Amino acid sequence: MTLGRIRLLVVVLCIIALEIVCRTGLIDSYTLIPPSKMAVALFHLLRDGSLTPEIVATLGAVLIAIVGAVIFGILGAVILHALPRLRRAIDPVLSIYYSIPMFVFYPLFIALFGLTDTPKVLLGFLLAVVTMIASTLNGLDRVPKVMRKTARVFRLSKWSTVREVILPSAAPHIFNGVKLAIAQAFVGVLGAEFILSTGGLGYQIFYAFHDFDNNKMYAIVLLVLIIVSIVNTILLGWERRLRQRRGLA
Amino acid sequence: MNIIGNFNTIDGAARPSMWKQHQRSFDLLMIAAAFVVLWQVFFQIGGSVALASPWQATRTAIAMLGSADFWGDIRTTFSAFGFSVVIEAVLGILLGAILGLRRLTGDVVEPMIAGLYSIPKLMFFPMITLFFGIGISSEVAFGVLHGIIPIILFTMSAVRNIKPVYLKSARTMGLSTTQTLFSIALPAAIPEIFTGLRIGISGALIGVILCEMFGSSKGVGFRLMNAVANNVVTDISAITLILIVFAAVLSGVLMKLDERLHHRI
Amino acid sequence: MLTNLDNSASASTHPAIVRLNDVSQVFPSRGGAPAVHAMGPITLDLRQGEFFSIVGPSGCGKSTFLEVLAGLATPTGGEVLMDGKRVQGSIPDGVGVVFQEDASFPWLTVWKNITFGLKRNGVDPKIAAERAERALALTGLTAFRDSYPAQLSGGMRQRVCIARTLVMEPRLILLDEPFAALDQQTRLLMGDEVLNLWRATGATVVLITHALDEAAMLSDRVGVMSARPGRFIEIIETGWSRERDSRIASSDKFGTLTAHLWSLLREESIRASQYAKAKS
Numbered sequence: 001m002t003l004g005r006i007r008l009l010v011v012v013l014c015i016i017a018l019e020i021v022c023r024t025g026l027i028d029s030y031t032l033i034p035p036s037k038m039a040v041a042l043f044h045l046l047r048d049g050s051l052t053p054e055i056v057a058t059l060g061a062v063l064i065a066i067v068g069a070v071i072f073g074i075l076g077a078v079i080l081h082a083l084p085r086l087r088r089a090i091d092p093v094l095s096i097y098y099s100i101p102m103f104v105f106y107p108l109f110i111a112l113f114g115l116t117d118t119p120k121v122l123l124g125f126l127l128a129v130v131t132m133i134a135s136t137l138n139g140l141d142r143v144p145k146v147m148r149k150t151a152r153v154f155r156l157s158k159w160s161t162v163r164e165v166i167l168p169s170a171a172p173h174i175f176n177g178v179k180l181a182i183a184q185a186f187v188g189v190l191g192a193e194f195i196l197s198t199g200g201l202g203y204q205i206f207y208a209f210h211d212f213d214n215n216k217m218y219a220i221v222l223l224v225l226i227i228v229s230i231v232n233t234i235l236l237g238w239e240r241r242l243r244q245r246r247g248l249a
Numbered sequence: 250m251n252i253i254g255n256f257n258t259i260d261g262a263a264r265p266s267m268w269k270q271h272q273r274s275f276d277l278l279m280i281a282a283a284f285v286v287l288w289q290v291f292f293q294i295g296g297s298v299a300l301a302s303p304w305q306a307t308r309t310a311i312a313m314l315g316s317a318d319f320w321g322d323i324r325t326t327f328s329a330f331g332f333s334v335v336i337e338a339v340l341g342i343l344l345g346a347i348l349g350l351r352r353l354t355g356d357v358v359e360p361m362i363a364g365l366y367s368i369p370k371l372m373f374f375p376m377i378t379l380f381f382g383i384g385i386s387s388e389v390a391f392g393v394l395h396g397i398i399p400i401i402l403f404t405m406s407a408v409r410n411i412k413p414v415y416l417k418s419a420r421t422m423g424l425s426t427t428q429t430l431f432s433i434a435l436p437a438a439i440p441e442i443f444t445g446l447r448i449g450i451s452g453a454l455i456g457v458i459l460c461e462m463f464g465s466s467k468g469v470g471f472r473l474m475n476a477v478a479n480n481v482v483t484d485i486s487a488i489t490l491i492l493i494v495f496a497a498v499l500s501g502v503l504m505k506l507d508e509r510l511h512h513r514i
Numbered sequence: 515m516l517t518n519l520d521n522s523a524s525a526s527t528h529p530a531i532v533r534l535n536d537v538s539q540v541f542p543s544r545g546g547a548p549a550v551h552a553m554g555p556i557t558l559d560l561r562q563g564e565f566f567s568i569v570g571p572s573g574c575g576k577s578t579f580l581e582v583l584a585g586l587a588t589p590t591g592g593e594v595l596m597d598g599k600r601v602q603g604s605i606p607d608g609v610g611v612v613f614q615e616d617a618s619f620p621w622l623t624v625w626k627n628i629t630f631g632l633k634r635n636g637v638d639p640k641i642a643a644e645r646a647e648r649a650l651a652l653t654g655l656t657a658f659r660d661s662y663p664a665q666l667s668g669g670m671r672q673r674v675c676i677a678r679t680l681v682m683e684p685r686l687i688l689l690d691e692p693f694a695a696l697d698q699q700t701r702l703l704m705g706d707e708v709l710n711l712w713r714a715t716g717a718t719v720v721l722i723t724h725a726l727d728e729a730a731m732l733s734d735r736v737g738v739m740s741a742r743p744g745r746f747i748e749i750i751e752t753g754w755s756r757e758r759d760s761r762i763a764s765s766d767k768f769g770t771l772t773a774h775l776w777s778l779l780r781e782e783s784i785r786a787s788q789y790a791k792a793k794s
Contacts, residue, residue: 089276099451247664
């Protein structure tokens, strides 16, 4: 049995175990409902279309946050890489960044921008951008010197060198950064919606939670898990092909 | 000739000159100053309805740190934090070590654990709160949830990277798995384990505060959301400042320790 | 010290494509470590169309020499003139370099790798395609045009780099130990290939190698470099005909030549290792 199949088996067994534990009342239904009930509730919610605007709201916010994080992340990394002293100065900030509860800024953003979509996109962006910078910097560091020399032999301009040689060379690391950044953007947007918001899937979970509507709440939690899994699987698939082409797999 | 700070040691190896070390501290100060300046700029733009100025926030923070009331909240947050760290450290290291020693189980489980880590942990908040009830227990559980996975993964990796010859010696000496664990595996693996611990400790802090922010009636996170509800801008800024400074200092200290541990080997 | 060693008759019949006048390279002191006099002073005329090899002990400055020659590095002393114009800061037109490390772009197919320089220098697409096809044929890569470098062996990847350099039709081709990572058989075959390419293109070739037999077999002239700071102890005229290939390895002259190179190099290698020991 390959490792992949063993894992699948483990996951299936866990779901079955959860199902049994819930149905036999070991965990009461006020705490957790059986996975089958979650799936059914989700199916109904999706079918009547009430979740669609919320899905769009959350995914839309994540998308904007990610696009911003990738652009600013790559740009930031290229600049930092070119200015070593600035990089050394900022390095401590980048290192401790993820140990700071970024969510504490959320109230500040609401105070600055009001209860619009901006605070949660901003939070998603802030959480995603630093991992993007770190991964890109790592990739830039690992570009073999011979690549830069080759670009000079071909007499490429500085900007062309970055665009056509250095960034493609660092692409696997940049892609890894995008993967991590997407995960962070989801955390930021969903968390923000949960703390304080007017829309999106995170808000729906919060609302159902405080309404004691376990069916709806767990259904949406399941939906989020499914969405995140699908996104991850797609990204992993791309990454595998990219790495295979480069002989890295 | 650069006389000012160039050490030419006997073996010719390069050491960071005094000028470089001073330069580093200077740069750090400049960055800190830049943040304060940026803050002040945002204050000018946003006005005092949005946030407090650096000066005001600091004054309010100091006043808060002087009030017994606030210390009650600090105690709540801190005890939740403390319990989280202890539980996740013990559980995490134990699990990580076991998974590291048992090859197959470890290989199967590792990507699953890593995958679990990328799920927004918020998704587990309802389950945890429903199970543990609102209060310090869920805070501890949420903190453990945030921090335990890095500890497990790093400990696993650390144990696996122990030179096999150590483990073979243990077997020929007739040590049981438990004895191997405590007298050989763990001591050799400490630097890498500590890196996992460092990330886990910061994670626990985030988890505890998040839990208080999401829904609680005590603790620093709760105080923050309370200030938001009552729209007390100075308090919001002050508590944010306190939390950030604490997290930054904690992280900085842990990182320095991490460096020291890694240099010892 | 050692100035122009070029006293042979052919110096006057073949024009110089590159002149190095008193070129030296000193790397400044950094972080407490003393300055490093890496190379020179060297004065040398490279003749147009010749095949010039450089051998020398490790760390003697061979690669530094090549970088200065190509314009990748500016010498701290002296000047490099190509076609009479000073080489400074940028790579002059018509120079191609094949490096020791694999420089093929892993994100492009072999075809895209080879046409990389052509596209960016505005060469007409039809002409570019023709040149690329010819380069593919010359390097034996026609069947692999749509493969990615990761799917090729080390030797084939170097051929991609050579092809990519060739399509630019450089007048000066610099090769920095390009076969160092290859096994002996592949090296011999690649040597023959390089000779073919050299004859087909009529370019001037400078080859840096640590393999004495390779230098002896391929070159019109072999420059033996001293231990650091690198200077030419001797420049040997091989006198091979232009139509040579690896079969000259069985001639007596080849044996004598290689032995002579080795005796020169042996002294320098000993000196280089003593220098290294003194430092540590």
